[in-house]
Amino acid sequence: MASKTINIIVKIWRQNGPLAKGAFEEHALKDISTDSSFLEMIDVLNEWLTRKGQEPIAFDHDCREGICGMCGAVVNGTAHGPDKETTLCQLHMRRFKNGDTIIIEPFRSQGFPVVKDLIVDRSALDRIIQAGGYVSVNTGSPQDGNSILIPQHVAEQAMDAAACIGCGACAAACPNGTPMLFLGAKVSQFALLPQGHAEAKKRAIAMVLQMDKDGFGNCGNERECENVCPKGISIRNIARLNREFLKASFSIDY
């Protein structure tokens, strides 16, 4: 953990609202500790802007440990930045060199209007879950947990899919702007587990329809989503979604 400091230039997106015109703003930053996280670097920039009486950069963030899914931006052209399987808050400045120029933009997709600066509106993801991303079971007295046996490898596969943090990087990276990796992960979790079977058909169709309604595109197998996903969710989950969707389209009986 030998710390050192670097000087960098950031070009960062400023935009006052969904309809306002945005532009890059350039700032030179000195003595940034390589042990600090990427968001702590933006904190330093914001402290400096505030002291100068300027408005700091608006950006979403909360847990800063890579699990809440609140943070995210496109760094030098890549959603969540250059490190594999890493959220923006877990990206550290030791990844950059002295003198680097870093370009920071919001996640862009038809379904994610910019709210301000790096903040985008991802409420479409909640609407997709509302369409069917759940098991319809009321709180009450369900059967004993061990009465549903789930082989370990199935539970592990379901967990691989369930690890999605809903950050929306998949849609930001996709040429078609689709969050199908997000959607595929949720459909897969329930398609793999017996608890999800009763509603499998309805779920796949309803969630895809909602995605269309929110103006997102469709998967073209570019695999950009898988490349940027901070939780390493595999594109196989989109394949499973497609199978579930097709199966349901031919046989839905509600």
Next chain:
Amino acid sequence: MQLDSKIPEGPLAEKWDKCRFSNKLVNPANKRKYEVIIVGTGLAGASAAATLGELGYNVKSFCIQDSPRRAHSIAAQGGINAAKNYQNDGDSIFRLFYDTVKGGDFRAREANVYRLAQVANNIIDQCVAQGVPFAREYGGTLANRSFGGAQVSRTFYARGQTGQQLLLGAYTAMMRQVAAGKVKMYTRREMMDLVVVDGVTKGIICRNLITGEIEKYSAHAVVLATGGYGNVYYLSTNAMASNVTAAWRAYKRGAGFANPCFVQIHPTCIPVHGDFQSKLTLMSESLRNDGRVWVPKNPGDNRKAADIPLEDRDYYLERKYPSFGNLVPRDVASRNAKDACDQGKGVGETKLGVYLDFSDAIKRDGLDVIMRKYGNLFHMYQKITDSDPTKEPMMIYPAIHYTMGGLWVDYNLMTTIPGLYATGECNFSDHGANRLGASALMQGLADGYFVLPYTIGNYLATVPPVATNTNDPAFETVANEVKEQTNKLLKNTKSGKAGQTVDHYHRELGKVMWDNCGMARNKEGLTLAINKIPEIRAEFWENVTVPGSGQELNQSLERAGRVADFLEFGELLARDALAREESCGGHFREESQTEENEAKRDDANFSHAAVWEYKGQGTTPVMHKEPLTFEYVTPSQRSYK
């Protein structure tokens, strides 16, 4: 202030049944006429919103993030306890109850803790039914692991992301109710104040964080599920936006605040690296199942870990506590890490760290097995520190993690203001002076799925089922007070006065809190804090710079409001710590320790919950006591030796 805990009469095991039977019920056809506001969408809030929606109530749910799924419960790693006894290792409801009361150092209500242990098994079943992918054995049955403070294996988990999976279970259940029209979701709203009319809860005032608009919402009851106040220390494992504002505003409107000095300092966090550090990251306690804690035997030993031979290492937890070893409760593990560092045996650049070593476990079980258990935690550790825990030992140090204190609630989870409830970490009820690992998730979901939905009906049944509105002048008055505060925070920017940033004051407050109300406290330090905090507060209001305006998305303004409340709350925490002249659980008063430097309780004088009543700005708050009596567990000096 009247403190009636409303604990039902009768034997411990029958109290909850009795309560449920004697509670008034709301007719199913009338449920749709009642509105309930729930602030916060973590485990306690989301589970309550989903369940009340399913029951037929109209729920208005509020969160400060862009989606309810972001709440900080999501970051809980290790697991959730339940007394299923699947391992056949002698677990039972009574043992879970006993461990929790003992772990809390005999400062929690027996009746509440017993109920928690009773409903814990239902939580596991409920979550499995929702499709939560808990870890499984090869045969398909649920897997368990061990956690601190218990000698049975009762913790259910989903890799190192148990909080995430349980929260997503509650979140999806709530989304189902949103789709059904029973829950109305208000995201990016921050509760700024509570509206109380004639002593009864009527609604809340929120700031719309996108537009800046001050909004009024009414309901028949309000539930605060707004989490803990750990960020009063600035650096903690809490999320950046976690704050005390909702609970603090309720306190200032008449809700009692109990045991604010009971703060949990988690032993296994990644050490601080520098001045611009914004938060601390927890490494799950589950790591102590396989990791061995040690420091060099000799102070000032600067050799690399691998170069220090066995005879020069001190595995101090195993040495001092042979029966619990590395799995002693959190408060004990934290204090011992501090002691080791105070003796100059700390490791790392700052010497404020101890080793957590997996080399023996890897030798014993193989790298594969260890990676399957802890892979994501190792990954996270490496991201942050640039060091690989499979090759060199982790370095860890204690950090503020959880707050056992909170709004005082009765057995029904109602605060001292009729119609105002507090659930999850926001209340004080179940963990006493120290929380055991994997019990926070248990309590949040117990409150939201299985306790509040029954007890809130008992109150609503006494309220006429007529539509609520925000016409009462009290709503306008409180909204105006909120607007006034906003203007006050923005005044320096408007006048062009150059001042300090919000974070500057937050850091200053945090330093006073950590130095004087941290792992070890004494009269002198606490008195200093009580004097120092008002000075920082006055300077904050005089000089803080908050750019931008109140009519837009303004993150500096959001933080300023939260820090303003922390600056008041911190003083109450210090006052409570000063008044409690004993050591118990996470509260360690240097004046009260055994010969072996363990916490020494004073049951004769302090077997009570300290409940603070607000008496107005600038007036010293008044402390009331709720006596704690123990009929089923005899308080003893906790021993993990």
